Amino acid sequence: MTPGAPSGPAGATVLPGFLDAHVHLALIDPAPLIAGGIARVLDLGGWTPGSLESASPESPSSRGSGEPQGSPSSPPPVEVDPRAGRTRPQVANSPRAGAGAGAAGPAGAGLPEAVSAAQFLAAPGGYPSGRSWAPAGSVRPVARATDAAGAVDAQHAAGASVIKVTLNSAAGPVLPRDVLAAIVARAHERGMPVFVHAEGAGQALRAFRAGADALAHTPFSELLDDALVAAMAGRMAWISTLDIHGYGEPDDDFDRAVGNLRRFHRAGGRVLYGTDLGNGPLPVGLNRREIDALLSAGLAGDDVIRALTAEHLGRFRNVLRAPDRPGPARQGPDRKGPDRAGPGRLVTLLSGERPADPDAFSAWLCTARAVEPAEAAAAVAAVESGESGESAGTAGTAGTAGTAPVESGRRNGHSGPEQSVGGAPPPGL
Numbered sequence: 001m002t003p004g005a006p007s008g009p010a011g012a013t014v015l016p017g018f019l020d021a022h023v024h025l026a027l028i029d030p031a032p033l034i035a036g037g038i039a040r041v042l043d044l045g046g047w048t049p050g051s052l053e054s055a056s057p058e059s060p061s062s063r064g065s066g067e068p069q070g071s072p073s074s075p076p077p078v079e080v081d082p083r084a085g086r087t088r089p090q091v092a093n094s095p096r097a098g099a100g101a102g103a104a105g106p107a108g109a110g111l112p113e114a115v116s117a118a119q120f121l122a123a124p125g126g127y128p129s130g131r132s133w134a135p136a137g138s139v140r141p142v143a144r145a146t147d148a149a150g151a152v153d154a155q156h157a158a159g160a161s162v163i164k165v166t167l168n169s170a171a172g173p174v175l176p177r178d179v180l181a182a183i184v185a186r187a188h189e190r191g192m193p194v195f196v197h198a199e200g201a202g203q204a205l206r207a208f209r210a211g212a213d214a215l216a217h218t219p220f221s222e223l224l225d226d227a228l229v230a231a232m233a234g235r236m237a238w239i240s241t242l243d244i245h246g247y248g249e250p251d252d253d254f255d256r257a258v259g260n261l262r263r264f265h266r267a268g269g270r271v272l273y274g275t276d277l278g279n280g281p282l283p284v285g286l287n288r289r290e291i292d293a294l295l296s297a298g299l300a301g302d303d304v305i306r307a308l309t310a311e312h313l314g315r316f317r318n319v320l321r322a323p324d325r326p327g328p329a330r331q332g333p334d335r336k337g338p339d340r341a342g343p344g345r346l347v348t349l350l351s352g353e354r355p356a357d358p359d360a361f362s363a364w365l366c367t368a369r370a371v372e373p374a375e376a377a378a379a380v381a382a383v384e385s386g387e388s389g390e391s392a393g394t395a396g397t398a399g400t401a402g403t404a405p406v407e408s409g410r411r412n413g414h415s416g417p418e419q420s421v422g423g424a425p426p427p428g429l
């Protein structure tokens, strides 16, 4: 009954490193992520002052942040779940748990690359202030527009590469328009994109009007009208996080989110795969339910691969991909070309080639492991050298994901991101 097995036991496919664009590193043991197929993460916040720096030996703490020191030993909270009732803070790891991942650091020590936000910026008393899982210091209240620059600068100084803002009118006061605009303006001056948790009627619209770059969750509070969805698709990214709405038992919020995402995608909007990992019963690795939900929202297989392999967020070229040298992403080189798969840059290795049966697609994706390029090359070489069998060593390359090629050790002249070896070229799903 499980159409999940790859269509061929032999074969291997190499893709750019998969990204989970919404995680909370501090609330999980990130060690299984690599084996679970996640090469990169966007760590969307909840750190207390000082904790991000201490968790990231390569972050520029020596610059001095001017921030209160807080308590580096207090566990950072998770931003959580859209609804309080779903909040399930897990046992936090020590701040060192994310040390290997670091803020905007390269992959190393078996951990994914990570690009991080620091505190949540919110209205005084706004979400998630006062939540039991949110220790004092994890939310930076911004009362006035004139406070915005200082708040953004403090995140920058703490090693953050992105800004996380909460606009949750269902849970408390939200930032007024002028304050929100000032935050976005300063963040952009700093080269930092703004990710917004928008919840409650009208909050997604407010985030959009303020110039936010991405929504941390597909809007789920309300069905947005087509005109707004189309406008958002023109200049915003949405992080999917569909599975948090029921964790396999879809609820009304799930249906609204899928309804919004379907039209956003159809309108050409940029969808990023993200799970809100650290919040609720989610696998530490690729989440097949999230992939299936994306497919249910009308994304084709190629679209899902794009959502997993995105490397740029609009003009922010170093946000979804950490630089390959220690240091904050904003100071890193603007990587381009094949060197993305160079030392320290994990790629995705999948078992077998992409299945012809669309029903087997998500199961095939979930065979993913994040590996060093050399390991991927060895796997490809092994297939080529002996196990090609009936396929006579054919190598199919489908340039479907629209991203940079990866170095797999096989040079066949193609520049597509996907290299399948040991079977027919993958069908377009």
Ligand SMILES: [Zn+2]
Pocket: 022, 023, 024, 044, 078, 079, 080, 081, 276, 279
């Ligand atoms: Zn979250």
